[in-house]
Amino acid sequence: MAAALQTLGGGIGITLHWIAFTPTIEQQATEEQKKKWLKLAQDVAIVGAYAQTEMGHGTFVRGLETTATYDPSTQEFVINSPTLTSTKWWPGGLGKTANHATVMAQLYTRGKCYGPHNFMVQIRSLENHQPCPGVTLGDIGPKMESNGNDNGFARFDHVRIPRENMLMKFARVEADGTYVQPPSSKLAYSNMVYLRGTFVMSAAQALASATTIAVRYSCVRRQSEMKPGEPEPQILEYQTQQYKLFPQLAAAYAFWFASWFMTQQHGSITGSMEKGDMSGLAELHALSAGLKSYTTAVTARGIDVCRMACGGHGYSHASGLPALFGGAAALCTAEGENTVMMLQTARYLVKCFAQSQAGKRLTGTVAYLSAVQPSPVAGNRNMSDLGTLVAAFQHRAARMVRHAAMQMQGEMQKGKAREDAWNSCSVLLIKAAEAHVHSFVVRNFAETVQTVEVDESVRAVLTSLCQLYSLYGITEHAGDFLKDGYLTGRDIDAASSHLSAMLARVRPDAVALVDAFDLHDKILRSVLGRYDGRVYEHLYEWAKKSPLNKSEVHESYYKYLQPFLKSNRAKL
């Protein structure tokens, strides 16, 4: 049933039921509430949306305007949309599919506001799917991509729900209206941390799909003459084509491994939180926010590189690449806009740097900030050694975090308020946070290829891929490594030479590396990326099925072109 709904498309969007609505019940409902709603959601006996974003606020959750006001006389919450901008706007499935929603609203009780909390609201009748009394629903209209998903809007006109519909695992409102504090006010945001973590795998899978399509097509496509008189080569023989595709292929593996770490971290830290230990929440938030931002941004850019590497046919929907790009572009905005998320990571790094300056030994993903020497030790480094490459990325990140933090401290010493100093250093802060996440991805990639249980021949290929990913990062951001002399120009030249060698070394395994993603044609939905490589036959068949080809002479000829041609000819 769920699969059927999933593929129904055309105005039916059940994705968010699975990735946001159901996990919110799992993470924010009490055991009692889970008994009431979780199985209904898991069996798709109800279909839900995660209704947090409003027309006027998506990023600034504390600025949301929807209200949930507790009425102790009836022990109900009154859900209301007080302004036009408080209209819930964007939630997937909200327009036409969902009959329930978890609604994020400002909680008021006894005349005081306690900030955003989640509430379960039935929005459509289970009998006839009509909107419930006081609820106005609709679709927000065509989008860049994913138009099968009915991202919708909702307005609430003093809709009453039982007190028990507030998801009360962390915070509670008693029958008399007493508010009971949660261990952390940010626990109401916990499902966003979870979802951001899943975006890392979504990015990896999207980049894996795009590189599968582009690498396979680059073995089918023959074009031009590499040597006069010789047959047209596979375009994958061109070094420029390898330089376009193999770093994206390496990034797909890097992000795949990063998502393994993210999943493990999320499970471990939320497990500790279940026992009351909140100490890991800040690192989990910073890591999920930074990884989500970094991997989705690189993925969206990488998919477009793959699209361009396929020439004209890459621009056709037959390739599957425009749709992949549109989906990946959504990942850059949804679940926390990328800039805002990277600034959250920067906020955590500045805090950790200050702790390190005060003598605290840092642990976890920021441990290197304590360990890295501020003064560079230039010298002829072995740029093919993974340890050397990891150390270079950590040095770069530590230097940039230190620079941004010191810049901010300097602004405040000149008398600027902290918020103003933050804003005037935020570009530096973003770059430092990106360097931090990049160094994490490189280190995690290197540790994974060195420890994963695979045949040694496979380890050798993965090691080459990790070297390629790291060397590409160093050459693309050479200035960051040269700035304090940690790497020399000779090191950068060596990195470029090794990168060229890695392109040639990965070439023989490129098809095997994309086949290893094991993406069925039905998932890839790409004529160019077909497993059987029969691109041209299927491209022609695909085009013939275009709606425009239903008639030999399209009706637009008779309506527009014919009279236009006629009147132009009459003037000759």
Ligand SMILES: CCCCCCCC/C=C\CCCC(=O)SCCNC(=O)CCNC(=O)[C@H](O)C(C)(C)COP(=O)(O)OP(=O)(O)OC[C@H]1O[C@@H](n2cnc3c(N)ncnc32)[C@H](O)[C@@H]1OP(=O)(O)O
């Ligand atoms: C190719 C595949 C195609 C698939 C296509 C799919 C398309 C996408 C599918 C749909 C999914 C999308 C669903 C959604 O978008 S749901 C809505 C998502 N919305 C957001 O993510 C909102 C983002 N904004 C926020 O999270 C917050 O407003 C904020 C930006 C983090 C700011 O919060 P706040 O103002 O409260 O906090 P401060 O910045 O002042 O920081 C205060 C301290 O709180 C800590 N903090 C913040 N957030 C968290 C958290 N989540 N967990 C833990 N701690 C948190 C922060 O670190 C500060 O701590 P400090 O100690 O420094 O004070």
Ligand SMILES: Cc1cc2nc3c(=O)[nH]c(=O)nc-3n(C[C@H](O)[C@H](O)[C@H](O)COP(=O)(O)OP(=O)(O)OC[C@H]3O[C@@H](n4cnc5c(N)ncnc54)[C@H](O)[C@@H]3O)c2cc1C
């Ligand atoms: C495909 C898709 C699906 C979605 N699904 C859902 C869903 O199911 N449920 C749901 O609730 N929401 C959903 N959303 C909404 C999404 O969560 C928001 O769009 C997202 O959080 C961004 O918020 P915003 O739209 O307010 O952007 P804004 O924050 O208005 O972004 C505009 C610009 O302002 C900048 N900016 C904002 N704040 C700051 C700051 N503090 N510092 C620096 N720059 C800043 C941003 O960087 C950005 O450049 C979806 C969105 C999309 C595109």
